[in-house]
Amino acid sequence: MKSAAFIVLAAGLSASAGAQASGVEAGKWSFSAFGGVDMPTSGDVHSGATAPIPDLGPLNPALSGVSAELRIQSRSHDRIYDLADTYGLEMGYGLSDRAELFGQVRYSHASPGRVQVGGAFVPALDTELPVYGRFSAYKSYSAEFGYRHFFMEPGSARPFVAARIGASRTDAINASFDIPDASISIPDARFTKKTWSASGGLDVGVIVPVGKTFSFIAQAGVRYVDKLDGNDADIGPLGLGSINDKGQRVSVPMSVAARWDF
Template sequence: MSKTFAATAALAVLALAGAANAQTAPGTWTLSLEAGSEMATDGDVHEGAIAPVADLGPLNPALAGVAAELRIEPRSYDDIYGDAFNVGFEAAYGVSENAEAFGSVRYVKSDEGTVQVGGAFVPALATTLPVFGTFGDVETWAVEAGYRQYFGAGAIRPYVAGRLGVAFTDSVAATFAIPDANILISDAPFYDGSTSLSAGIDLGVSWRVNDTLSLQAETGYRYVGELEDDDSAIGGLGLASINNVGDRTYVPVTLRAKFAF
């Protein structure tokens, strides 16, 4: 909530300023530094599944011969990770006084999160034991190109932009635990290193501070495609289907400083 408030306040401050100068010009270059946060709006880290386990003995020898049924529920990026943060840089080329083409590189990280992912029903005990999952950091590099269109003629101008690119996400491991049964599966491969499509639409406000510096506050809607699943550890439990997802949509809140040369 505080990040959203800060971004809204920044937009409001920019909207109150005013002067008459162009913010881009044909044939000019700018370099930018940016940072912000990303709020997941849709997308699951894993889906749900029901998987019978005939014998818990391989997971805990004390439970040899005891059967169970794993009842895994879907969990979203927001459930597990909450907001991500990003940093990046951008190079832009002025196409006209109101438009520019740009290329950017961004690093995005979601810190590891722990959540109850479901339960293990044990018929012999007539009870369901909670199952927890701890999912490792999600680290992504996105390389994108796009086009930004400005409106108006003052120092304060709104803009829209579109972008398309490729996202490179590192492998993700997960640790699963059933504490009441003394069962722990540590650092199980969950997603392999992946290359995915990335795309987005941006809405923002740009403030030309002087001939060298412009500041931008931006939001929008972004998409990153599915990740490559790794079932080497969970497939034997009948859970190979739960990580056939990994795509997500999110709303970014970004602040950018642009330097003209």
């Protein structure tokens, strides 16, 4: 886990008293701060396509009159992006000593990633040159509402399950494409637009009372963010306007949280 997650936990521990927390209760509010990681497991950043390029001259004057065929293959989130940092805040309202409703805001960030996205077949050379893509950081802001159900009796560590649904805004993504063997570079091509998408997930975890009003939470789950809107302004003229109509993401979030009940 990231250092911020441990800071969240330490802040709660320092504020706790010796008695156990009562936890969720009917009519009782709670506030939580959490931090952790979000691991992509499936979903494509882009799909595949084959596009003929009659003349490479506009991309490299030294190759004027030379044709090629771009052969782009699909690439998934887990091939391009590493673990994302994720942080957020939550407010909860108890329906009973076993159930609560909650609202959550979350921020996720994954660093830029570079991968071979396919090849450029050059008939004149009877060879395929590797094509690389570097994609800008993945940044997502989410607002979701959900329901959480607790098991076992209050006053001790209690497992729970939760479901949530809402919307996520993903920042625009740019992509730089390079064919090093042909000295061709297309820097900072617009790839996806800033997009609002449906999102949601399921979580399992445990809440551990530490003080009179403080609890520690550890949880993991599965999360889905729907597809993004493609931006064809730069890649459309290359015949690649269809590859950026993907972007949906399935991931496994894991986090720790500090919770205060009042």
